[in-house]
Every structure is written in structure tokens, then in C-alpha cells.
Amino acid sequence: MSVSVSSTSVMEQVMTANGVEPIELLTASNDNFDGVIIDMKNPMDSEIFVSSLRTSISHWRQQGKKGVWLKLPIELVNLVEAAVKEGFWYHHAEPKYLMLVYWIPETANTLPINATHRVGIGAFVMNDKREVLVVQENSGVFRGTGVWKFPTGVINEGEDISMGAIREVKEETGIDTEFVEVLAFMQSHKSFFDKSDLFFVCLLCPLSFDIQKQELEIEAAQWMPIEEFAAQPLARKQGLLRSMIDIGLAKIDNGYAGFSPIPTTPSFSNHPIYLYLNSRDLNQQRISD
Amino acid sequence: MSVSVSSTSVMEQVMTANGVEPIELLTASNDNFDGVIIDMKNPMDSEIFVSSLRTSISHWRQQGKKGVWLKLPIELVNLVEAAVKEGFWYHHAEPKYLMLVYWIPETANTLPINATHRVGIGAFVMNDKREVLVVQENSGVFRGTGVWKFPTGVINEGEDISMGAIREVKEETGIDTEFVEVLAFMQSHKSFFDKSDLFFVCLLCPLSFDIQKQELEIEAAQWMPIEEFAAQPLARKQGLLRSMIDIGLAKIDNGYAGFSPIPTTPSFSNHPIYLYLNSRDLNQQRISD
Numbered sequence: 001m002s003v004s005v006s007s008t009s010v011m012e013q014v015m016t017a018n019g020v021e022p023i024e025l026l027t028a029s030n031d032n033f034d035g036v037i038i039d040m041k042n043p044m045d046s047e048i049f050v051s052s053l054r055t056s057i058s059h060w061r062q063q064g065k066k067g068v069w070l071k072l073p074i075e076l077v078n079l080v081e082a083a084v085k086e087g088f089w090y091h092h093a094e095p096k097y098l099m100l101v102y103w104i105p106e107t108a109n110t111l112p113i114n115a116t117h118r119v120g121i122g123a124f125v126m127n128d129k130r131e132v133l134v135v136q137e138n139s140g141v142f143r144g145t146g147v148w149k150f151p152t153g154v155i156n157e158g159e160d161i162s163m164g165a166i167r168e169v170k171e172e173t174g175i176d177t178e179f180v181e182v183l184a185f186m187q188s189h190k191s192f193f194d195k196s197d198l199f200f201v202c203l204l205c206p207l208s209f210d211i212q213k214q215e216l217e218i219e220a221a222q223w224m225p226i227e228e229f230a231a232q233p234l235a236r237k238q239g240l241l242r243s244m245i246d247i248g249l250a251k252i253d254n255g256y257a258g259f260s261p262i263p264t265t266p267s268f269s270n271h272p273i274y275l276y277l278n279s280r281d282l283n284q285q286r287i288s289d
Numbered sequence: 290m291s292v293s294v295s296s297t298s299v300m301e302q303v304m305t306a307n308g309v310e311p312i313e314l315l316t317a318s319n320d321n322f323d324g325v326i327i328d329m330k331n332p333m334d335s336e337i338f339v340s341s342l343r344t345s346i347s348h349w350r351q352q353g354k355k356g357v358w359l360k361l362p363i364e365l366v367n368l369v370e371a372a373v374k375e376g377f378w379y380h381h382a383e384p385k386y387l388m389l390v391y392w393i394p395e396t397a398n399t400l401p402i403n404a405t406h407r408v409g410i411g412a413f414v415m416n417d418k419r420e421v422l423v424v425q426e427n428s429g430v431f432r433g434t435g436v437w438k439f440p441t442g443v444i445n446e447g448e449d450i451s452m453g454a455i456r457e458v459k460e461e462t463g464i465d466t467e468f469v470e471v472l473a474f475m476q477s478h479k480s481f482f483d484k485s486d487l488f489f490v491c492l493l494c495p496l497s498f499d500i501q502k503q504e505l506e507i508e509a510a511q512w513m514p515i516e517e518f519a520a521q522p523l524a525r526k527q528g529l530l531r532s533m534i535d536i537g538l539a540k541i542d543n544g545y546a547g548f549s550p551i552p553t554t555p556s557f558s559n560h561p562i563y564l565y566l567n568s569r570d571l572n573q574q575r576i577s578d
Contacts, residue, residue: 093382
């Protein structure tokens, strides 16, 4: 439901015609938590914006509203300072917009927090000769060190972990793969400014074998015997890499069960989303039931 | 390494003394990816800021720098519009600051993306009588529906998943628990504006049994026989809740193996962080080696 609808162009025409500033409510929609969302789209003078904002908040206060979300596209950057001076603060930002918030009641705010995690993947891809797919990067902490590592990457906004792992392996090495399982995951903090990382170790099955490395970020890529890879000083020293090798081999040789993606359709979504679980153990139970 | 150091107060004194605007470089530090980070702390006039910013970028261009990070605390909101007009765009924001970025080279930018996921937990807590700990919420989509659900919550910034699960159960129900395993997880998209959710189904073992429900968000909390809980219409209809019950029972009754948190110390961190893996299967392999 829209609380009220006003149009900047109408407002400006009225001002020109009679010189009186009409104070109209800002267009807003309700959320599910007694809050309102102002999704600003059209340019507006910052003084008119402040008048409308004050009148709107007064109106919403009478209605018992709590949180006020203000989404300002980057083209409306002229309104940011005005909003902050009215008591708004930053909630989150993306390249093309800034989301500010305001809390009307006297009580402590219960607004949801911003996204806190980036999601990365590391890919364990082994061929029939027990060679793993490895790369050398030409930026970051391992640049110029000669260290071989598993392909890694960051999941894009809106991308499934399994799809992101397939994409990263393809981009870095040219190898096509099928996603099998998440073998393990790791959570680390303050990895990027104050944000945390969730890093998923993924097992993928190679569908092609001819390497074509990416020019921009990858120095070299190859199939390397797993024993040679595991003998690198870094693999013997660094806990995570050592664990990735151990778990990958436990999967290949000893039937270690990770979490495989099962499509499901929850009530709040109309497209399938993936539940990752130990399907081997769950299926064994169903068989034994 | 600091690229250059300048002070606003010195700059202003010089201006007052001789009327000539000194164009000094902005204070910045280098990052590991040929970029610089400007961490603005002191108030500055926006015109002086623009002059310094232009001179600084010109200097960094000559040095071959690529990305420019500009962190503006909310008190310096007067500089946001100026920065955007100079070609900066938003990268991310937190309540107290806005991070903007600029890319100097002609090539496409390779700046890392913003955090993309919020992390939530659902808690499967069962006592010796095969009763699970369940709650009714007084906000959100289930408000007023009488639906019983597992305790759920959102992980705080910088919080471990296992600690967050223990905290949420304690806050909502007063029950103390020990974290056992992640039984499954689910990734969903566009759950909060354009952000994604990672939802971890956690098994916790109760250490206390007297419920003291939270007043603010929880309508009711109780121990409920698992069969009664599973018989709710929602549990029979909704895939995720159904799966949580199935997997929880598979764990309790049939030895389903989830991922347990193993402390590890990676090279990039000096405090232990948790790798979640199928430790039962991994230990079996080690015993058989």
C-alpha cells in the first residue's frame, strides 16, 4: 500500500504559479515491520525535500510508524547531507544508491543489520590421474611467490555457491566442471574492512581437460599431481590448505560425505533455492525407515 | 606506507596568512592491490577538499595507482556530493561512515565487491523426552498466526556462527546450549533488498531446561513433542521446515553427520577461526590410514 503519492513536477508547477510552497508528503510504501520505504527517483531541491521529509515523518509518527528507509540513487546525492542533518544515518550502499534510515519511536531501534559477509569458494578439482587443478595468481599476497594454489574466487551478488564455483574455475583455467559437494566451510572476520568471509571448499568434477588460463589475474595454471602439490612448503605449513587437501583426498579415497545442493521451494520464494546437506546420510536413513 | 601527510589545520592557517590556496595532497595509505585508501577524519571545506582530491588523484595517476578508496565518517557528509561530482561512486556504508571508490586507469575496474550476504541460523534443540524448543514470534510474517517455529536469528557483525546460534537461543528462550554441528545450510537471494541470505541449520544440545522467553520479540516459547511440531500444517507444507525436522531426527536417531567447527589458525589470522567439516568421516579416514 502506498501511503501517499506526490510528484515533484506537479509540486514545482504549483510553486511557480502562486509562489506558495506546498508541503506534500513523500511517496512511500509500507514494509512488514511497521516501517515505510521512500524510494526517491526524481530530482528534488534539497530545501523542498527537507520540508516534505519533516511533514512526512510527523504524519508517520501519528500513524505509529517506526523505521523510515530512504533510498537515494547516486544522482540524488544532493539530498544526502540534508537527510543526515534531519537525523538519518547510513544503512548500506551499493554503487548506484545509498540507503539511509531513521527511527521514529523513542525506543531502541530494531532495524535489521546490513549484509555482513562476502562469500568465497575454493575449488578442489581432480582428474583420473590424481592431478589437481592449480593456479598461480598475479596479484594479492601470493603474487610473485611461485606458490600454487587451488582456484578461488568471490561469489557475485545473487549467485548460487555451486554456480559461482563452476564459473570461477572456468574463468581462471578454462576447465568445465560439474558441481559435486561442499566439503567444508570456514568463517573468518575482518577480512575486508569490518566484513567477514564465508569460504566454501567445493568439490567439482572436471568435464574438460585442456587448460586455457585467464590473462588478467592468473600467472599460470596446470594439472599437478596431488602429492607434489601437498609437498609445497605452504601446504605443509598453512592449516586451511592442508585441510583442503586432506578433506579432498578423504572424499576421493574414503567416501567422506560433504553437503550436496538439493533444490527446494520455500514458501517465501517462487524459484527453487538450494539446501546443502549430507544427502548420503539422509538417504541411508530413508532407506532404513 | 603513507603516501603523504597533510593537516587541515595547517592548510587553513596558511590560507588565512597569505590568501593563496595551498593545494596539498590528501593523507592516504597504500593497499595490497596498487590502490590507496583515504581515511578522512577532520572537517574540511568542500571546495578545498575538491582541490586536494584533484591534485592527489593526478599524483597517484603518475604513480600508476589504480583504485582510490575514500572513507567519509558521517560527520563529513558535506563532502559526499563533492566526491560524487568528481567521479567517485558508493562502495558500501555502515551507520557511521560511507565508503566511496574511484578507479584511475582506463581499464575496467577490478575492485572487490561489497558484502553480499546476511547470515542467519535456525536452532534444532531437543531434550531427552524428544521435545524440541520452539517459539512463536510477535513480528514478521508469522505474527498472529499461532505458528510454532524453531528459534532463528541473524548473526552479528564479527560473530561466529556457533556463538550466534547459542546467543539467539539464549535470548529468545533463556535456554543455555552447547553447539554441536551445522546440519545443513540454505542460500537464498533477494531476501533483503538485493542481498542474499545464508541460513545455517544448527544442532545444539540443551544445558538448561527452564524457559524464560524474551519479552520484545517472542510471543511464546515451549518444549514441544517433535511429532506434534511436525504435524503442524506449515511443517507439512513448507520444504525447509520439513527438511529441518527430517535432518534433525536423522541426526538424533540415525547418526547423520553434519559439519562440526574445528578451530584452525590460518596464516592471515592470529586468532583461531573455525573450519566446519564432517569430522566423523575425516576421523574415520585418519584411523584407517
